Amino acid sequence: MQTPPTLQAIRYQRGSLLILDQLKLPDETxxxxxxxxxxxxxxxxTMTIRGAPAIAVCGILSVAVELHNSRSKFDSISSVIQFITHQLNYLVTARPTAVNMTDAAKTIIDYLIPLNNKQQNLTLYIDELLDFMEQFLQRDLIDNRLIGQYGAETMCQYISNKKKLNILTHCNTGSLATVGFGTALGIIRQLAANNVLQLAYFTETRPYNQGSRLTAYELVHDRIPHTMICDSMAGLLMRTQPIHAVIVGADRVTANGDTANKIGTYQLAILAKHHDxxxxxxxxxxxxDLSKKSGDEIIIEQRPSSEMTTVKGINLAPEGVQVWNPAFDVTPASLITGIITEHGVFKPDELEEKLLNLQRSLISPL
Known part of the structure; x- marks a missing residue:
């Protein structure tokens, strides 16, 4: 069954990039x-745009827009290479935990030198480079839909007695975190389209409320059956309601399957393990990120204390209170049943070997 059109976090045409200001949601679009x-x-x-896939595509396309609109200032291919390399490396520093921007930057930088050897005309070089960078937009959407299909097929093994599924998710992993459709929320979308979803439970996701602000916005928009819970309700929910699976996204997965994701993911994994x-x-x-052997090597971003102590400028805590506000936590591979990708579903302990074999079989990264 076809899924309906979803929200767009990114709108692009050559020379123009618009992003949905997610700080204003759900009050304003x-x-x-x-x-x-x-x-x-x-x-x-500032998290005006967020979600690891959307961050990468926004970063790449911002460089593409700047390159296209200022192409007259470049007098050589080497000056283009220097510009692109500098801008991409700069963008990687905006939010270091999410690996997608780093991966995209490396892919483009690795593409620059071979392209230089092939194309000596400056105008055509820029055009070919723009074509390459723009592929990331469509590639992300294709990948998300494949994740949705593989995920929905995997979830169907938990359907018994012709009953529908209750799925719990965390943070926002839908159209607002990607080019479109989503990853974990994309699977939920596909389950709804297949008419096998009973309820999508989702957390409010403190302290930045990506669940109550963004996931709720998407589920209401798409008319997907849902129920929101406070983060602190997940244990009771699992004990008292039939939850068939927990599906979350990822900002970085290491070679052994350890996964960094929005803060609160680790405790959900522990609760899921306890409740089978x-x-x-x-x-x-x-x-x-196969260059990182385990989650111990992941840099965890620390966010401003105001995200915990205020909401829309209203104080929730006394002035001067001390705050610890990591944006992410790491879930050990031992707590993860499977990792759903655009190439299929992998167990954490087989992830590295299968991905390396896949990389060897691919001629081009895109």
Whole structure:
């Protein structure tokens, strides 16, 4: 069954990039223009746009827009290479935990030198480079739909007695975190389209409320049956309601299957293990970092204390209170049932070997 059109976090045509300002959701739906890599860095850092896949595509396309609109200032291919390399490396620093931007930057930088050897005309070089960078937009959407299909097929093994599924998810992993459709929320979308979803339970996701602000916005928009819970209710929910699986996204997956995701993911995995509920990660292979052997090597971003102590400028805690606000936690591979990617579903202990074999078989990264 075909799924309905979903929200767009990113709107692009050559020379123009608009992103949905997610800081204003759900009260206002406003798109803002991104003209330069610096604009994108600020949008990513302030979480005006968020979600590892969306961060990468926004970053890449911001460089593409800046390159296209300022192409007259470049006098050589080497000056283009220097510009692209500098801007991409700068964008990687906006939110270091999410690996997708790093992976995309490396892919493009690795593409620059061979392209230089092939194409000596400056105008054609820029055009070919723009074509390559723009492929990331469509690639993300294709990957998300494949994740949705593989995930829905996997979830159907938990259907018994012709009953529908109750799935719990965390944070926002839908159209607002990607180019479209989503990863973990994309699987939920596909289950709803297949008419096998009973309820999508989701957490509010403190302290930044990506669940109550963004996931709720998407589920209401798409008319998917849902129920929101506070983060602290997950244990009771699992004990008293039939939860068939927990599916979350990922900002970085290491070679052994350890996974960094939005803070609160680790405790959901522990609760799922205790209640014998399957726990899945849904992520494109661009979120998998085989250069990191385990989650101990992942840098965890620390966010401003105001995200915990205030909501929309209203104080929730006394002035001067001390705060610890990591944006992510790491879920050990031992708690993960499977990792759902655009190439299929892998157990954590087979992830590295199968992905390396896959990489060897691919001629081109895109």
């Amino acid at each position: 406003v798109y803002i223009s991104i003209h330069t890599a610096d604009d994108a860095w600020k949008a990513i850092h 509920i399957p726990f899945y990660i849904a992520a494109p292979t661009t979120s998998i």
